[in-house]
Amino acid sequence: MGTLEDQTELAVRDYKYREFVVQKNELIQRVRNNLTERELKLLEFMISQVTANDDQLYTIKTTINFINRLFRFGDGGRNLQLTREALMSMRRKAFWFRDEERKTTETVSWLDKVVIYDDGSVELRLDATLAPYLVGMLGGNFTQYRLNDIVNLKGKNTLLMYKLIQSHYMGNKMAFELERENLLDYFNKPDMKWNAFNQKIITPTIKKINDVTIIHVDYEFITRGRKITKVRFTVGPFRIRHGNI
Template structure:
């Protein structure tokens, strides 16, 4: 073939290798992330966007018939490629640091009559060649294992949608909506949304302009759903927030999320 006046010879093996790599990447991103609604809706944490994505990467490795958490054998290069974190030594170092930070971060879960304090990552072993062995914390088992079989209410979505979202608030909102996909929306008092996003000390109008609206816009422009946002006011104050969404998935994608 010709381009720019030069003859370019394409090696058929390189072309085939590229196709296989793209297929493998698409396959990895197509795996579902499945979490109990309780974990999505009730867990309170302060994770960064990268840490949220690392959690979802690990959860996507959990299979429906797993009875326990198996070590996730991967590499920093694979994580960076699947999650679009970028290549090179700088991005490698940043992902390793994010895993270290994640291993030291926990979350608290408020359930009836109790508060449970847990963490996401039990162990992370990374060798000098970048090979990694990751282990989810066993306390996550009730929220990640056998959810379909037990008919526990759960959020189910494609890892690919998480990959394209840049803001941590977009990821959190997307997952919250997926946990309410049966009713295609969620509504509540503004204070409930502020608490969910860890912004209880922020004024609603600031939160709405700086966090909620940009998150909705990013979800609408990058994922398979379109979010509609409405509020109800009383005496000039917002007293109720309603978020509903329409899916733009194929029938196969919807079936996978059931």
């Protein structure tokens, strides 16, 4: 069971630099995310509370004040209320998940417990259905990145792009390709024109990732005839952009 009671600035700063978000790649790549930016960050915070030694998803005890300071959501009653509402909204939301190994499609909730006390403390627990994708990440096909990157990123699409890239990135400098249709589907934009998708999602999100995270991303379009069919991403550590590798 996780407990976060220390509300000092030092504790908040230490937490965001120390903790990692670890999850199976399938949870990122296959889920069509229905969360807002604030809800996405709350989810990442809760996943960061799962440790390598956990055998199940335990209840997390913290405060809304700690969460708001961690993500720089802002002070005051209004921002406290927005985070309360986001947690309650996450409890109500569900998504479809396809398990290729079991050959099943099922509805999955993000949270199965949200308790908010009058003093601002909260008890949170991720839905048990998510456990196979979050617990026991000691080997296999999983993604790991620093929570501090999530803290620094702004915008839902930027968060989604970062998570998608990290789910394919294996370290050092490497390249991978994603199908055009899969990218449109991942961002829930199946009918968006490609030029608009590039201008509104690809270009600005990659710029933000390069500006504030520990990775650097370049990309190019792959064509078949005159049609763009894929995007090739080349990813490496932050220092590559400074010519140190």
